[in-house]
Amino acid sequence: MAVEIPSDELHQVLVLSPPFEFTSLESQFQNRFQFLNPWNSNLPLLQFLISNAQSVRACLVMPGGRLAVSSAILDCLPSLELVVTTSAGVDHLHVAEIRRRGVAIAFAGNLLSQDVADMAVGLLIDVLRNISAGDRFVRQGLWPTQGDFSIGLKLSGKRIGIVGLGKIGSEVAKRLEGFGCRISYNSRTKKPLVPYSHYSNVHELATNCDALIICCCLTEETRHLINREVMVALGKDGVIINVGRGAIIDEKAMIECLIQGEIKGAGLDVFEHEPEIPKQLFNLDNVVLSPHAAGTTTESIVGLTELAFENLEAFFSNKPLVSPFLD
Template identity: 45%
Template sequence: MTATESTTAHTAISGSNILLVSDPHPQVSTALKDDYSAYVLPTDPAERESFLAEHGADIRVAVCSAMAGVGTELMQALPNLEAVMNFGVGYDSTDVAQAAERGIVVSNTPDVLNECVADSALALYLDALRQVSAADRYVRAGKWESEGSYPLTTRASGRTVGIVGLGRIGAAIAQRLEGFGCTIEYHNRNEKPGVPYRYHSSLVDLAASVDVLVIAATGGPESRGLVGAEVLKALGSHGYLINISRGTVVDEKALIAALQNGTIAGAGLDVFENEPHVPEELRALDNVVLQPHVGSGTVETRADMASLTLENLRSYVSTGTLVTPIS
């Protein structure tokens, strides 16, 4: 969807036409309360049903976090919805297919989080290969003194790294890894012109060619289970997987099996299939680094994301257009 304007003629929007679906950031929720007196969607199921029955037809704009989104059922309960303001670059929790059919425009917050997400990917990369977190646990448990030196780990510099999804974030990750003397290869739906990295049309071929596979692909139905058992087998027993995109891009059961049986050496994960649930099998493994979906989680970046979400809201309320519509 590339339209920046609703197909509905733009008329004045008041707070009773705006719904805060989920609270993505205090700056956003405060502005919606103080500047618009917007509605807040109840969390209790019975209260939510009652609210939607009474006010659903009034709502023209929804503001949500990327994790909550405006899903199929909620969107259907908002028959006059015109626009969704999405706090986050990913929008796979929003029913964009229904939005396109109904002419509902959707915004996100691109670019402002690229650097911090790329930093997180690099942190996971270094931790997975050099086992920083596992070594920290080793020291805290008193094992250095009782069992001696920590086992040798894997060199992080000079590796061949495959990036799945060489978009804005993927490119920022590649730039950082070049600083470590790494060779970059990549897989996209299509080869990107002017990119100096080797392109693989097959994800399995990319995995077989690299030491580390970094997932920076867009989430959603098209990429669900993109990295499965075949890809992990191709990555091999000395290979590592880093995922900072969406948990659904990786077949989580296949990943757990690959980590347990040595099909791959290790992983660094910021995202999971059914967040915030992280399988006990993953939590029990020492060859995987786990983060609670905090790739963009810095004070500075979240403030920038909040500002851009509110820019989109104010632009739509005043002119019927979005600053950063999804494409």
């Protein structure tokens, strides 16, 4: 029978932002950590941290909303030694400042890769075959009155360009091979062990593809990497799928290209200023929208939470982190 540890003897963990996946599973870990939840307080965040979290050594943070682990937050946490995030991306963390302060980072690693790849292929099929648009057409009662519905494009045999052939991009490529697609990719360096064509220039990649799937991380180098010139190079039958980060695409230029017919369509799981989404996208039948849910499945929520707590337990036991972020 497990011995219950008094709450004042439990390791304190600060939880930044009210993540639904954490809230739903918090009860399972209450006897292992004492959680500090700023969203349950009436105090402004920084004041709460100064008043309640000065001695906290570890924090748990979920990407989403508008919260980022910034210098201002770090200034309030002088004892912090570990940041655990449930994301595979770290653009919501001020990594350079976290590193400068000697704070370790644990992240989701490759746990979400298969789910995100599934979503990327699903969005691609949806946009090419007008599945969501067809669903609206039927539900709105337009089939009996308008008859013909806009036909789509086939996926089989398409030339697909993957921007960022990391774990997620590789999983996307693996799935698309089953459709007989011709895979090319863009990355800083050529990967010697893959059979796909490599383009160091994303504009050249777009010129030679029917669709681009964005799988890379957001950095200063990749911000607005997919600009108007790249989209025009993709062409009028071209499709863009984004399961990376919203700001990798110049969103304003993309909307103009969609409206003007310079590209065929887009499937977007991420947005430049999410959760705020440009209203022009709502009226475009050639766009499929998803609320940054590519990595969110019932199975992944359980896995992410377990991984986060495995990292916390390793840290407080002076053991190596299970999934350290190494940049």
